[in-house]
Amino acid sequence: MNPITTFLSCDWGTSSFRLRLVKREGLAVLAEASSKEGNAATAALWNEAKQPPEQRLDFYLAIVQKHLQKLQEEVKTSLEGVPVVISGMASSTIGMAELPYKPLPMAVDGSDLQTKTFEATVDFKHPVLLISGVKSNDDVMRGEEVQLVGCHFENTAEQQLFLHPGTHAKHVLVQHGQAVSLKTYMTGELFSLFSKKSILAASVEEGGQLQDASNRHWFEKGVRASQEANLLHNAFLVRTNDLFRRASKQENYFYLSGLLIGSECQDLLKALPASIVLAGEDVLINHYHAALGVLGIVGLCPLQTKNAVEVTLNGQLAVLKHNAA
Numbered sequence: 001m002n003p004i005t006t007f008l009s010c011d012w013g014t015s016s017f018r019l020r021l022v023k024r025e026g027l028a029v030l031a032e033a034s035s036k037e038g039n040a041a042t043a044a045l046w047n048e049a050k051q052p053p054e055q056r057l058d059f060y061l062a063i064v065q066k067h068l069q070k071l072q073e074e075v076k077t078s079l080e081g082v083p084v085v086i087s088g089m090a091s092s093t094i095g096m097a098e099l100p101y102k103p104l105p106m107a108v109d110g111s112d113l114q115t116k117t118f119e120a121t122v123d124f125k126h127p128v129l130l131i132s133g134v135k136s137n138d139d140v141m142r143g144e145e146v147q148l149v150g151c152h153f154e155n156t157a158e159q160q161l162f163l164h165p166g167t168h169a170k171h172v173l174v175q176h177g178q179a180v181s182l183k184t185y186m187t188g189e190l191f192s193l194f195s196k197k198s199i200l201a202a203s204v205e206e207g208g209q210l211q212d213a214s215n216r217h218w219f220e221k222g223v224r225a226s227q228e229a230n231l232l233h234n235a236f237l238v239r240t241n242d243l244f245r246r247a248s249k250q251e252n253y254f255y256l257s258g259l260l261i262g263s264e265c266q267d268l269l270k271a272l273p274a275s276i277v278l279a280g281e282d283v284l285i286n287h288y289h290a291a292l293g294v295l296g297i298v299g300l301c302p303l304q305t306k307n308a309v310e311v312t313l314n315g316q317l318a319v320l321k322h323n324a325a
């Protein structure tokens with residue numbers, strides 16, 4: 001495979017690992033592999049292995065190598081020399097090598113991100129470009145900055161918002177071609193804790209689609225409730241909805257989702273940006289789009305949606321080009 005016309009995109013988060021062989025022209029994905037070997041699980045294995053610290057990089061790269069092998073078998077061509085671009089939590093304390101954060105402001109073309117290149121070795125025959133995260137005075141992100149780069153923000157004087165839903169949802173303001181502020185909301189993580197580990201777990205049931213009228217009704221009810229009372233009280237209504245047979249467990253799941261996303265997006269009503277780019281997984285994009293509609297934000301500022309894979313590949317390729325020797 002030609003290392004000049006392709007690259008290997010590795011999106012290595014806290015709980016998941018994704019590797020894609022990508023054609024640079026048009027960003028077509030030629031093969032892909034994914035697993036639950038996120039950085040948290042890998043760090044746990046590393047700690048158990050009790051190997052000397054200098055082995056850490058090789059330990060993590062062995063996981064990349066295992067998946068690379070699968071891609072190689074799929075495309076039936078050697079991938080030797082094809083560069084691997086890694087973004088996400090791989091550059092954090094739980095990753096393969098810790099890199100310092102780039103302090104805001106950050107150029108939205110990805111030209112000033114912190115990166116580290118590891119040369120190809122006998123055991124790992126690919127150069128690796130590891131991309132680090134970004135920090136403000138009191139907040140951080142790792143992975144989302146590359147997706148922001150992949151959104152191709154225009155250089156305007158108006159404040160544009162990059163909204164990335166997820167475990168740790170990110171709201172990043174962009175102005176004059178620079179990301180200038182960053183705010184994390186633990187929306188996805190709290191949803192997971194509430195729906196799996198709290199007393200509310202018995203009152204919700206995953207499944208169904210937001211498009212189903214009754215689910216949509218309860219999701220929107222949750223968004224509206226999030227504007228009227230405190231989350232700590234609202235969350236308990238998920239239990240009473242169930243106790244009083246007001247909502248099915250599945251409807252309640254959407255109600256809880258509406259409560260949390262509504263609470264997060266409430267801040268936008270206090271300071272509306274000139275426009276919003278909503279970038280992430282399709283299911284989450286649909287939920288946020290619906291919530292922003294209920295809050296009236298869709299009517300107040302232009303909203304664009306972008307797919308997570310597309311912006312990740314775009315962003316990684318842009319950073320790779322900036323770091324080409």
Ligand SMILES: O=C(O)C(=O)C[C@@H](O)[C@H](O)CO
Nearest residue numbers: 092133140141142143167168
């Ligand atoms: O850099 C870190 O240590 C983080 O915790 C960043 C995290 O919030 C990611 O941006 C999304 O999970």
